[in-house]
Amino acid sequence: xxxxxxxxxxxxxxxxxxxxxxxxxxxxxxxxxxxxxxxxxxxxxxxxxxxxxxxxxxxxxxxxxxxxxxxxxxxxxxxxxxxxxxxxxxxxxxxxxxxxxxxxxxxxxxxxxxxxxxxxxxxxxxxxxxxxxxxxxxxxxxxxxxxxxxxxxxxxxxxxxxxxxxxxxxxxxxxx
Amino acid sequence: xxxxxxxxxxxxxxxxxxxxxxxxxxxxxxxxxxxxxxxxxxxxxxxxxxxxxxxxxxxxxxxxxxxxxxxxxxxxxxxxxxxxxxxxxxxxxxxxxxxxxxxxxxxxxxxxxxxxxxxxxxxxxxxxxxxxxxxxxxxxxxxxxxxxxxxxxxxxxxxxxxxxxxxxxxxxxxxx
Numbered sequence: 001x002x003x004x005x006x007x008x009x010x011x012x013x014x015x016x017x018x019x020x021x022x023x024x025x026x027x028x029x030x031x032x033x034x035x036x037x038x039x040x041x042x043x044x045x046x047x048x049x050x051x052x053x054x055x056x057x058x059x060x061x062x063x064x065x066x067x068x069x070x071x072x073x074x075x076x077x078x079x080x081x082x083x084x085x086x087x088x089x090x091x092x093x094x095x096x097x098x099x100x101x102x103x104x105x106x107x108x109x110x111x112x113x114x115x116x117x118x119x120x121x122x123x124x125x126x127x128x129x130x131x132x133x134x135x136x137x138x139x140x141x142x143x144x145x146x147x148x149x150x151x152x153x154x155x156x157x158x159x160x161x162x163x164x165x166x167x168x169x170x171x172x173x174x175x176x
Numbered sequence: 177x178x179x180x181x182x183x184x185x186x187x188x189x190x191x192x193x194x195x196x197x198x199x200x201x202x203x204x205x206x207x208x209x210x211x212x213x214x215x216x217x218x219x220x221x222x223x224x225x226x227x228x229x230x231x232x233x234x235x236x237x238x239x240x241x242x243x244x245x246x247x248x249x250x251x252x253x254x255x256x257x258x259x260x261x262x263x264x265x266x267x268x269x270x271x272x273x274x275x276x277x278x279x280x281x282x283x284x285x286x287x288x289x290x291x292x293x294x295x296x297x298x299x300x301x302x303x304x305x306x307x308x309x310x311x312x313x314x315x316x317x318x319x320x321x322x323x324x325x326x327x328x329x330x331x332x333x334x335x336x337x338x339x340x341x342x343x344x345x346x347x348x349x350x351x352x
Contacts, residue, residue: 006302008302087299087302089302092296093279093291093292093294094291094292096275096276096279099272099275099276099279099296100272100275100276103269103272103275114298114299115269115270115298116269116270116297116298116299117298117299117302118269118297118298119295119296119297119298119302120268120275120295120296120297121292121294121295121296121297122290122291122292122293122294122295123263123290123292123293125304126182126184126263126265126293126295126303126304126305127302127304128301128302128303128304128320129302144304
């Protein structure tokens with residue numbers, strides 16, 4: 001019997017569009033007009049007037065609750081589940097106030113993923129999987145499987161990893 | 177350079193004594209007098225008058241917040257950290273209302289464990305570690321490392337796994 005391969009999938013920037021909301025709130029509160037184009041190769045905290053404090057939006061209990069679902073992610077993940085084990089692995093420990101919102105969001109939009117396949121972690125080297133789709137390449141560093149970089153503004157200049165630009169490319173990679 | 181081995185450690189029944197509190201609340205509310213001795217080889221839900229409903233105590237937001245720390249666990253884990261990478265890996269997804277209480281409890285009693293080394297998961301086969309110390313042997317089933325059964329009333333008759341009866345035995349196993 002062939003072993004089913006396992007794909008671990010990050011949440012923010014991969015299935016949840018946290019950046020659009022983050023930019024919108026920041027622009028509103030700091031009278032700025034930053035766009036995705038201003039973030040090429042950079043994190044918002046590197047260009048925001050308020051610097052690292054822009055992370056404080058993540059501490060809001062509700063920030064992660066109403067994010068827009070990344071286009072195609074639901075359909076492709078349901079297809080992936082036919083041939084792979086799929087886990088959602090999200091870094092939540094730095095912002096523990098986000099637990100309930102993230103869980104609620106997943107329950108609402110990805111109810112087809114078993115609850116036992118949801119992981120809130122910090123350091124993703126703890127993840128045992130064959131693939132990790134993530135927008136932060138530092139998560140690949142001690143990951144034993146293959147890292148696949150999901151394109152986000154901050155990572156566009158990185159060239160070390162396999163890359164997917166959208167969920168259609170994830171489908172092409174794993175389902176063709 | 178030799179790689180540092182990683183030990184994943186379960187929370188309930190291993191570093192947190194959830195069973196004493198569970199028994200106390202159940203006995204109070206159902207006018208029963210169950211003790212640890214009545215639970216040899218059994219889960220509380222198998223002997224409780226209310227059956228599986230006894231699990232509902234876990235849904236209380238505060239249930240996991242004031243559990244007694246298992247004797248010796250803090251001291252031994254601090255010793256382990258000198259030679260191993262230590263992660264806390266707890267099944268929390270079935271009772272999402274427990275997130276904050278579990279996190280608060282860990283922050284209070286195990287503040288020497290980096291937040292990035294805390295994992296809330298469901299299925300523990302997702303854990304990449306060399307050892308897993310856990311009182312539920314089903315967590316060893318698809319775990320790639322070595323499972324070490326921490327004695328709890330429900331598992332006393334199991335013989336398939338390496339076993340530790342207390343934190344002194346954990347120390348003896350890993351530090352001698």
